[in-house]
Amino acid sequence: MGDSLNVFDYVKKYLPKSVADALDGLDELGRYALKEIRIRRNMPVVFIINNIPSFADKYSGITHFLPKTPLIVDDVGFDEMLNAMCEYSFYSKINTMKNGFITLENGSRVGICSTAVYDDNALVSVKDVSSVAVRIPRQAVGCGMEIVKALFSNGLCSAIVAGKPSSGKTTLLRDMARELSSGFNSRYRKVTVIDERNELxxxxxxxxxxxxxxxxxxxxxxxxxxxxxxxxxxxxxDVIVCDEVSTLKEAQSIKFGFSCGVHFLLSVHIGSFDDLYRRTVLRELLESGFFKKIILLDDSYTAKIIDCQEIYDEADRKHIDNFFLADSRNYHGE
Structure with missing residues (x-):
C-alpha cells in the first residue's frame, strides 16, 4: 500500500491546490482506493473511488453525492495544470495527445479530451483541451500470487489477461512479472517488460x-x-510482459517470439466475453496455439482463469466461421 501512496503524492503535485487539498482529506484506505480524478473546465471535479464517482464539497470534503457547492477548476487553474502535465511544453506531448493521452514522468496516464486539427486529411495537432482523466497506477504487491500459483506451479505457459478498461489488468500483469522474476518456485525467471507507455x-x-x-x-x-x-x-x-496488445503488427511480433521459445504474458481490452472469440487481434493470438490460459477480470477485480480450449469450443458452438482465419483488413487501428 505504501508504494501506491507514493504514486498518489506524485500525481498530486500536478493538480490545482484546491484538488490536492481535497485529496488530503482522504484516509489511507481512500487514497489506495482512488483510481481516477476527472477534471473538466468549470465543472465539478469527479473522484473515482472503488469505481464509484464522488465529488468534493468546497467546505466539507468528499461525498458520494453532488453537493450544492462543488469543487470546480476554472480556466486559469485548468490551463496551469495542463501546462504542468506537459512539462511546460505543450507541443512536446503532441504525439501522444493526438492519441488521446499524456503520460506523466512516473507512468501515470492522463486521458484528454480535445479538438482535432487536420491538414490535408492528416491529424497534425490538437487544441482546446476541455477535460483530463488522471489515472492512478496501483501497486498491489501480492495480488497476482494465487494466479501465478495456478498457472506456473508446473512450469511456464503463455497467458492473456482480458478485461474492460480499469479492471486491473496492468496491476495484475505487474505483480505477475514481479513474482516470476523474484523467485517463484525457487526460480528467478528472466523477465522483460515492454513498457510502451511507462505504466508498468x-x-x-x-x-x-x-x-x-x-x-x-x-x-x-x-x-x-x-x-x-x-x-x-x-x-x-524467459517471459515477455506487455500491456494492451491491439494491432496485427504486435501480434506478429509475439508470434515471432513464440518461434524463438519465449513465453508471453499480455493484456487485451474486451467489452464482453464474446469479444474473446470475436476480436480480430485475439483470434490472431489464439490461432498461434501457444496461449494456454485467459485470465478474465471483472469490474470488481475478481479473476477467472479459463482454458483457451473453452474459447475454441464456444466459437465452434456458435458456428463462428474462420475463427482461425482473420482478415488482415480488419486490423487497422484495432
Missing amino acids: AGKVGKFFTLDVGVNTDVITGFEKAMAIETAIRTLSP
Whole structure:
C-alpha cells in the first residue's frame, strides 16, 4: 500500500491546490482506493473511488453525492495544470495527445479530451483541451500470487489477461512479472517488460517507482512490436510482459517470439466475453496455439482463469466461421 501512496503524492503535485487539498482529506484506505480524478473546465471535479464517482464539497470534503457547492477548476487553474502535465511544453506531448493521452514522468496516464486539427486529411495537432482523466497506477504487491500459483506451479505457459478498461489488468500483469522474476518456485525467471507507455514500471529518469522484480529488464517508451523483437534478439528472456496488445503488427511480433521459445504474458481490452472469440487481434493470438490460459477480470477485480480450449469450443458452438482465419483488413487501428 505504501508504494501506491507514493504514486498518489506524485500525481498530486500536478493538480490545482484546491484538488490536492481535497485529496488530503482522504484516509489511507481512500487514497489506495482512488483510481481516477476527472477534471473538466468549470465543472465539478469527479473522484473515482472503488469505481464509484464522488465529488468534493468546497467546505466539507468528499461525498458520494453532488453537493450544492462543488469543487470546480476554472480556466486559469485548468490551463496551469495542463501546462504542468506537459512539462511546460505543450507541443512536446503532441504525439501522444493526438492519441488521446499524456503520460506523466512516473507512468501515470492522463486521458484528454480535445479538438482535432487536420491538414490535408492528416491529424497534425490538437487544441482546446476541455477535460483530463488522471489515472492512478496501483501497486498491489501480492495480488497476482494465487494466479501465478495456478498457472506456473508446473512450469511456464503463455497467458492473456482480458478485461474492460480499469479492471486491473496492468496491476495484475505487474505483480505477475514481479513474482516470476523474484523467485517463484525457487526460480528467478528472466523477465522483460515492454513498457510502451511507462505504466508498468513507472520509470522516472534512471529509476523505477514500481516493483517489477529483481530479475526484470524494462524497455520503456518503444513501440511494442519493435521492443518485443529487440528483447528477443538481445535479452534472451524467459517471459515477455506487455500491456494492451491491439494491432496485427504486435501480434506478429509475439508470434515471432513464440518461434524463438519465449513465453508471453499480455493484456487485451474486451467489452464482453464474446469479444474473446470475436476480436480480430485475439483470434490472431489464439490461432498461434501457444496461449494456454485467459485470465478474465471483472469490474470488481475478481479473476477467472479459463482454458483457451473453452474459447475454441464456444466459437465452434456458435458456428463462428474462420475463427482461425482473420482478415488482415480488419486490423487497422484495432
